Amino acid sequence: MNRQKSFANDQEGIGKLYVVGTPIGNLNEMSPRAIDVLKTVDLIAAEDTRHTRKLLSYFEFSTPLISLHEHNEVSKTEDIVQQLLAGKSVAVVSDAGMPAISDPGEVLVDAALKAGISVIPVSGPNAAINALVASGIAAQPFTFIGFLPRQKKERQKELQRWSKMPTTLIFYEAPHRVKQMLHDCAAILGDRKAAVARELTKKHEEWLRGTIAEIINYLEGAEILGEYCVVIEGSTDNEDDTHNNWWNDLEVVQHVQHYIEGGMDKKSAIRQVANDRGVPKREIYQIYHEH
Template identity: 50%
Template sequence: MMIQKSFANETEGAIILVPTPIGNLEDITYRALNTLKTATVIAAEDTRNTKKLLNYFEITTPLTSYHEHTRNEKIEKLINKAESGAQIAVVSDAGMPAISDPGTDIVKAALERDIKVIVLPGANAALSALVGSGLSTDEFYFYGFLPRKKKEKVEVLDRLKSIPASLLFYESPFRVKDTVNVLHETLGDRKITLARELTKRFEEYIRGTIEEVLTWVETNELKGEFVIVVEGANEDDAQAAADWWIDLEMKEHVEHYMDQEGLSSKEAIKQTAVDRGVPKREVYQNYHIRN
C-alpha cells in the first residue's frame, strides 16, 4: 500500500501531469502556467506543438520529447531525475496527459519507485463534449479511439452496446464517417452528438439520431478532431445484447467464445453456463460428450 501526501514536502521530486488547452490558449490555468515555469524539465508528447504553447506564454523551461516511440528510453531518465529531486512536468499535445497518450506509463513507473504523482485539473475534450451533448451525464464510459479496422471496431462495439452509460469516443476527421456508419450498423438508431473543434473558433455540435447524423457526415466536409458521444443502451437494447446467443445451439455458443474471443474450452464452457444460467456440467456434457 502507498499513501501519498502530495504537498507534505514540496522539495521532493515529483511527476506532475499538467493539462494544456485543447484549442483555446486562454483555457490554461494559472497553476498550470506556474508549474510549467518552475518545473525542472517538461516532458512533451510532441515538442514542436508544446513549444508553441511555451513561446506564447514566454516559458523557457527545458523541453524533452516523450511519446510512444521514445517512452521506454526516456522513462528511466525522467524517473532518475525525479528521484534526485527534479520536478518533471508531463504534458500531452492537448488536454489531460495519460488520456489517450503515453503518459500512463510514466505514472506507473513513478509509483513503482515511490515517486509522487501530482495531477493538475484542466481541459479535457471528452468531458466537455459529454456535458455539451445533452445526453446523460449520470454514467459515462470513455473508450478513446476505436480500432481502425471494421471487424475489430464491431467487436468493441458489440461489447459496449449493452452498457446503459453514455459512450465517449475520439475520432479523426478521416475516419469519422466510417465510424458513424459502424455505430449505426452495430448500435441501431440511438441519439448521438458529434463535437468538433472544441473551444476553437469553429466549434460545432451536431446532435440528433445516428441516422440523422449519418446523413450530415455524408454531405458535409469533415474537419478537425471529433468527440463522439452516443446514448447508452435502454432496457430493451441491454436485454437484446445480453441474449445475443438465444438462437445458438449450446455447442455453437461455446465455440463462439473459443473462435471469436480466444477463450479456452474450459473458459468458454464456464461463460456459456453463466450466460444461460445453467450448471457448467450441463454445458460440459453437451459440448464434450456430444461433440
C-alpha cells in the same frame, strides 16, 4: 498501498511528477496554476516538443523540454524516473488536454508511483468531458472509450463489447474515419441518440445532435475537418436482447425505410442496411427497388 501527501516535505531529495492539462484549442483556458508549474519545474516531458515550445513561447517563458510520445514512452520513462529520484521536478504534458487520456503519460505515471515518487495532477481542459456535458445526453454514468480500432472488423468487435452497457459512451475519432465509425455504431448499437463535436473551444467549434442516422446523413454531404468527439447514449432496458440484430423482424424494405425515416438519404440507408445484414449493397438495392 501507496499513501501520498502531495505538498508535504516528506520526500526530501526526491522530485515530484506533475501531470499538467493544457488547452485543447483555446489558449485562454491555460490555468494560472498550470503556467506556474510549467515555469518552475526543472523539466517538461512533452508529446511533441515543437508544439509545447510554441505554448511556452506564447506565455513568454522557457523550460527545458524532453520528448515523451507513444513511440518512446517506455524507453524514456526510466531516464525521467531517475531524474525525479535525483531531485528534479518534472511536468508531463500532451499536445492537448490531460496526459494519459488517449495520450502518452500513463506509463510514466505508473513507473513514478512504483518508485515512490509523488504524482500530482494539475487540472486542465478535456475534450471528452466538454463533449459530454454539452451533448444533451445523460452525463452520468459514462464510459470513456477513446479511439476505436482502425480496422472495420476489430472496430465492430470492440463496439460489440460495449453494446449492452447502460452508460453513456464517449469516443474520439479522426476526421477520415468518423463516417465509417458512425456507420459501425449504427450497425452494432442501433440508431441511438448521439452528439458529435469537433474543434472544441476553437473558432470553428461545431455540434451535431440527433440520432446516429441523422448525423450520418448530414456528414455524407459535409466537409469533414478537425478532430471529433462522439457521445452516444447507453443501452436502455427496452432494447432487444439480440441488440445488434434489432432489425430481425423487419423485411429489407422496412429496414431501409427505418433509416430513411430517421434522416438518412436512400443511398446511405441502403448502405447501412447492407452493413447491418452483412450482405452486398447491390443485393439490398435490388430488393428495395423491386418493391
